[in-house]
Amino acid sequence: MNRKPPPPPRTGPPSVRPAPPRSLAALRAKARQCRACPLWKPATQTVFGEGPDDASIVMIGEAPGDREDLAGHPFVGPAGKLLDRALAEAGIDRGRLYLTNVVKHFKFERRGKLRLHQRANAAEQAACRIWLDAELLRVGPSRIVCLGAMAAQAILGRAFRLMRQRGRWFELGDGTRAMATVHPSWLLRLRRDEERTQAYAGFVRDLGSLKDPSAAGATRR
Numbered sequence: 001m002n003r004k005p006p007p008p009p010r011t012g013p014p015s016v017r018p019a020p021p022r023s024l025a026a027l028r029a030k031a032r033q034c035r036a037c038p039l040w041k042p043a044t045q046t047v048f049g050e051g052p053d054d055a056s057i058v059m060i061g062e063a064p065g066d067r068e069d070l071a072g073h074p075f076v077g078p079a080g081k082l083l084d085r086a087l088a089e090a091g092i093d094r095g096r097l098y099l100t101n102v103v104k105h106f107k108f109e110r111r112g113k114l115r116l117h118q119r120a121n122a123a124e125q126a127a128c129r130i131w132l133d134a135e136l137l138r139v140g141p142s143r144i145v146c147l148g149a150m151a152a153q154a155i156l157g158r159a160f161r162l163m164r165q166r167g168r169w170f171e172l173g174d175g176t177r178a179m180a181t182v183h184p185s186w187l188l189r190l191r192r193d194e195e196r197t198q199a200y201a202g203f204v205r206d207l208g209s210l211k212d213p214s215a216a217g218a219t220r221r
């Protein structure tokens, strides 16, 4: 099917506009001052993407969690540990990826001493979009891996259905190829051992397609 995905929603006026991306360091510094949505206030810090600025693969998650918020780095908490394990099993070097998130601040609800993760809403995602776009422009990957539905819909369009279309490569308008798979946090939430083992194997299989040259035969979106 040659249908173009609808453009992502872009509501919420950004308060800080990134200049044409000179360097990731410059973008990261600007994103630290972003006040485009209210998430910056309770969060400890902006958690920007990390990895080589010429990475051929960009991997996109949802938003930093509690540990990432405190550390200031993406995917360093439990979901990050599971991602590391799956990448190692799939034979992919994390150090060669540029890892980032759709939303750059931790959104949470306080429950006593706990900070419980909350999903960023559409306006918050849209307000943060300038940073993801700037990262993609600057890194210029040939392939994008979306972890979970939020990233998948940001890149592949609102109509994308994760559980139906995961693991398949799509060619975007600019020639970049993109694939979506499940989010490691979702795997961590599965309670039944058998279900979790199977789902994890599927995750490793999806990631393994990064090494598969047949990913070149991607469907156009």
Ligand code: URA
Binding pocket: 061, 062, 063, 064, 065, 068, 073, 074, 075, 076, 077, 079, 080, 101, 185
């Ligand atoms: N989950 C995400 O989506 N991103 C992170 O950086 C950590 C957990």
